[in-house]
Amino acid sequence: MATSPRHHRLRHPHAVSTVANAPTVRFVIPSEVEESLDFLLVNHITQAFVLAAGLGTRLRPLTEEVPKPLIPIFQKPLVTFALDHLINAGVNRFVVNTHRHPELFQTFFARHEYAGFPVTLVHEPELLETGGGIKNVEGILGKEPFIVYSGDILTDVALEPLIAEHFRAGNEVTLGLRRNTGLGAGVVVRAGRIVEISKEYNPKENFDYANISIWNQEIFNRIPARQKISFIPVLIDWIQDGGRIGGVALDDGNWFNIGSRKEYLDVHRAILNKDWRPAYLKTRDWAEPVAKSAYVDPTAQLHGCTVVGPDCRIGAEAILEDTILWPDAEIASQTRLEACIVRSRKKVSGVHRNIDI
CATH class of the missing domain: 3.90.550.10 (Spore Coat Polysaccharide Biosynthesis Protein SpsA; Chain A)
Known part of the structure; x- marks a missing residue:
């Protein structure tokens, strides 16, 4: 400036x-x-x-x-x-x-x-x-x-x-x-x-x-x-x-x-932890952590501020913590993700922390 x-x-x-x-x-x-x-x-x-x-x-x-x-x-x-x-x-x-x-x-x-x-x-x-x-x-x-x-x-x-x-x-x-x-x-x-x-x-x-x-x-x-x-x-x-x-x-x-x-993750935490919703929003179901069209295996675990976008798939025994999935992301069974952001249509397996995929 x-x-x-x-x-x-x-x-x-x-x-x-x-x-x-x-x-x-x-x-x-x-x-x-x-x-x-x-x-x-x-x-x-x-x-x-x-x-x-x-x-x-x-x-x-x-x-x-x-x-x-x-x-x-x-x-x-x-x-x-x-x-x-x-x-x-x-x-x-x-x-x-x-x-x-x-x-x-x-x-x-x-x-x-x-x-x-x-x-x-x-x-x-x-x-x-x-x-x-x-x-x-x-x-x-x-x-x-x-x-x-x-x-x-x-x-x-x-x-x-x-x-x-x-x-x-x-x-x-x-x-x-x-x-x-x-x-x-x-x-x-x-x-x-x-x-x-x-x-x-x-x-x-x-x-x-x-x-x-x-x-x-x-x-x-x-x-x-x-x-x-x-x-x-x-x-x-x-x-x-x-x-x-x-x-x-x-x-x-x-x-x-x-x-x-960091700011991207922080705003999700603030929205979820503070239950914040701008009064001007008309969408009733905004800020749902897991989109209705997503599939999460019953044995998978979602912790902290984890957000699962539309049409995502999370496999068996996967563990996600403070992780955001964009639409159509696919998480393999037994994957471990912490503080990660997974972009649309990405397929992820293994153990990852603090990375964007």
Whole structure:
């Protein structure tokens, strides 16, 4: 993440002007805001850009055959948690970027929809990073505000405060922030405005970026076309130019970054041990340790946080502990697995510990 060369304290205007379109309607607007009032009439967001083009390097070999946003969390693809969360917040159309294995996204979204809401896939043959990715979908997102949501997190933080503050403050960008995410960023907030972004994280004063944010169309004017660029340096320059870049703490609920095998195993343990289920999920049987279509021999033993995906087969006297099986995995009789992740259609025998197969 780029580092801001200096602190930049934003000026907070005190003067306000009022505009009334009707006797019962009154707007209070910072005097420096020169945008049309139509923008301020909007109090909800109906579109989102879901980032799903990452390489998933730290999760290899798990991501060699399946892109990280499609890896299963208790048999449910990771990216669908983002979509369910956004639908619950009022979003009704999605843009999803892809890079590795785009055909798997095409198969999963074969009807170009999710839960009845339209999904537009945008393939990036060459990675554009977050800023370039946003610019690349300008023609689809148009002039309305939109949410950017990372497809490799799993969270149930409340999105409503983020959306409400974006419009209340008249921000051009509002970042969702959180402490102790492990991402190592340093975002300094003063009176609701972000004044610095750096790599020098101080948990007593700074926040991490929570990988959820809201953007207005102005961002498209600040990102060069067809260029690979993170949005972080774009925001740093914008802050220095006096841009209205806000931040809202999203410290409620659970927040998981699925970036490594440890984090992948940890999120399964948290879900199982804490009996955690995001309130926005509609699927009744989610988080079943053993899928209904799986076969487990009566003499096999499953211990700890062991998850068995659909159509898996576990042979006689096999012992699995803290192990996750993706769909169609086959475990031979008398196999011993501890803290392993077995990918789809893999056949495993013998004794293994702490490996991905």
